[in-house]
Amino acid sequence: MGNNRIANSPTLAKIRKFGGVMSGMVMPNLGAFVGWGLMAAIFIPNGWFPNEKLGEMVGPILNYLFPLLIGYTAGYNIHGQRGGVIAAFATMGVIVGSNITMISGAMVMGPLSSWLLKKFDQKVQHKIKPGFEMFVNNFSLGIIGLLCAIFAYMTVGPVIRLLIVIITSGVNWCTAHNLLPLLSVFMAPAQVLFLNNVVNHGILAPIGFAQVPELGKSIMFLVDTNNGPLLGTLMAIALFGRGRAKKTAPMAMFIAGIAGIGEVYFPFVLANPLLVFATMGGLAVSLFLQVIMGGGLIGVASPGSLIAIAMMTPKSAIIANLVSISAGFIVSCTLGWLLLKISPGSEDEEEDNPVIVGGRQVKSVTDFVPGITPSVSAQATARKSIQRILVACDSGMGSSAMGASVLRKRLKEENLDAITVVNDSANRVGKDYDIVITLSGLLERAKLSCENADTAFITVNNFIKLSDYDETVAFIKQHNQEAAT
Template sequence: MLIDNTEQIGEKKSFLVKVQRFGNFLSGMVMPNLGVFVAWGLITALFIPTGWIPNAHLAALVSPILTYLLPLLVGFTGGYIVHGQRGGALGALATMGIIIGSNVTMLGGAMIIGPFAAWLMKKVDHYLEGRFRAGFEMLISNFSMGIVGLVITLLGYLIIGPVISVLIHILSAGVNWSIAHEVLPLISIFVAPAQVLFLNNAINHGIMGPLGLQQVAEHGKSVLFLVDANCGPSVGTLLAISFFGKGMAKKTAPTAALIAGVGGIGEVYFPFVLMKPVLVFATMAGITTSLTCFLMLGGGTVATPSPGSFFAMLVLTPKGAMLGNLVGFFAGMAVAFAVATVLLKMDKSPEEADAPELADADPHAAAALNQEALARVHGVTIRKIIVACDAGMGSSAMGASILRTKLKKAMLDIDVKNAKIEEVPKDVDLIVTHAQLFDRAKKLHDNGKVVFMSITNFMEGGQYDSIVEYVKNSRGG
């Protein structure tokens, strides 16, 4: 039975890694272009007829950017991820085919056809490699790309675009039905648990973003952008931990609440729920409350607030939606706070049991992962460290800053940077990541030489002490 349980745990972890990687791939097509999405959102919020400063001349920018530029950027980025510059160029070309071949915003379509076109080009390039004499490389390269581009663009224009258009209409109709029948708030049942499994970016940018843009094109705003990006419920949960939590969780929760609410870095909230999974019900109740208020009072934004802070939400709020967004934000925070408070007061576990550890493992899970990894790598001198997270921005940036400071205090001159897990450079000596992302990092970068160490809270300084000690020992300190 022990073997069976071990196999089941391994299968669950493997499945979670695959889901995380797929979700990260989807969000990876949007994240590099988020600044452009925000710029478009600001133009929309300001200049459309119902905007803050209505201007028909400037509002003419809104539709072309939404219809052409945003999908083309996503298609290029998706293609680039798969096959570099050639893949990116072909992804943009194929995206143009589906844009012209459909009558809806093709952001979702770009996330499909961009990577597919690049994958097809990659296969063709691999097949042709070494089959022609020297001197013909440029000719073959250009014409093979031209032929593949012709085929995929025609397919996109004639077949793929119309098919995706139908799918988008079906999904949009489903969303509109859920809003009309007031069942959209129940989506929190799926969103709240998915967030703490580091699938937040996939939900936000891979699913809600494309559907939300379609709603903006029709109604000038969308509540879908606030399904995941609304930080009110998570801040409410963190505030409850700040008052009624125990141990290290109580000490670090106030800072986490400030970072999540003002800085918009939602990942700082995840370890607290992984530590005490029952708190997911508090956030779930908060999301349900927020969405209900948004729908009742006409809330919504014109683009995804990124980072998902309170102030980013206000900036992207169109005229007429401010009251709904403010009420929804604070109502969700209050409900999450109240539910979390009840759950925490019902908890009778001793204070020392509240150290932030993995929710699905024994209390020493992260330490065990580190010992296993260190035992496999001997004699590695640490010169470059990467702190990696799902998106490579918020939580890993804070972690890298904390670790860099600790290393300097220990008189260790080490290059410490943060990165997205998929984009960790080849010359790294030590990768530090969250225990929930540990298996994913190893699958991507384990070459027998890289050292992997895990933490369970990116912003808790004490968790980096063992890393500093290891680095010191590796350098003969």
């Protein structure tokens, strides 16, 4: 249980929330990234089918469209349509003020400009005289947007350009001296602590996009998305583990490898932290081989599946990527086997999945019966039946979507299919849900973003396992029975 306390610490939850905010800027736009990656892989001079005319779209999309999309999405997440518009306007400041792709600049100016506008709107919304709303709204957005764009052009753009140049130089130096495998020391733990989006979207992807125009590919796109090592760790659990972990690891391998949802792997390592060294070793070997053999991708592989990796692989890196990913799988599987011999049972321990209502943990469904815990019952019942459930993962697009589908199926079997089940990020819980279902590692983050004291939180070990929703079904039935009396 000690590792769970670390994984759920408030400080770590705030860091994860920051990573979730960054992920929330990028994830909704991944379809555009995939389209661009395919275009680049096919039409650039060293692509599959080079085409000078069609290849002319690659640069403008990378340098203009992506920063604007990310900036707009960041602003929209903070302040709706107005936030998106001012964020896109301010993002043009960093785009024009730099000669490199300003994805990082968009991640700064998008949230900053929309937050400033949101604060201004909150201050003046009750002071505007009737009939002047449109005048004030348009001019406030225009003036604040103008100031933000100038600020971005003069300061943020040059500073970020300098930082990216420094970091890129460091990465190039590490690559030249075969030290890039050291990234595995940071990436493997970051993944299982749900911090991978902070590193991937905030640092690695911008460097990768800066390298692609010159090199035609980048290893940076294969640091986080390389699922060979994590598949090797899951294979070790499937072959040499015990109990529930051994039974569910094969399905997790399929989901992580084919569907590209790496989050299904995280709970296995959180249950047995020693296994992070298996993934770390596999990733280090994989990165080493990519450096010496010239591996890399043309763009972000999203979702991070073997299929997406293959689609983003340029001709010059086919053998390197195939060998390095396969080697990472073999090494991590071997290390996982050795580590499981050292700690053969820790990954199989049953973990409690508590129900938390109003900040109080309830150990079992019977605790909701009136007379046993009346204070909790009063809050939990809220005099209405369960109507809306949120299944929340890190990004709100991968494992939570599968979990929501599994839960809908389970509720239909229990004749509870009138309940609405949706999925989203643990960063966007809000106030509209009666129950939030998430992984234990995301619990604190989900609670931080919740605005309803009556919301119940239930953790699961595996989003895709029907039996993991037993506690949820029991809670709903007990709750609805109380609400009806």
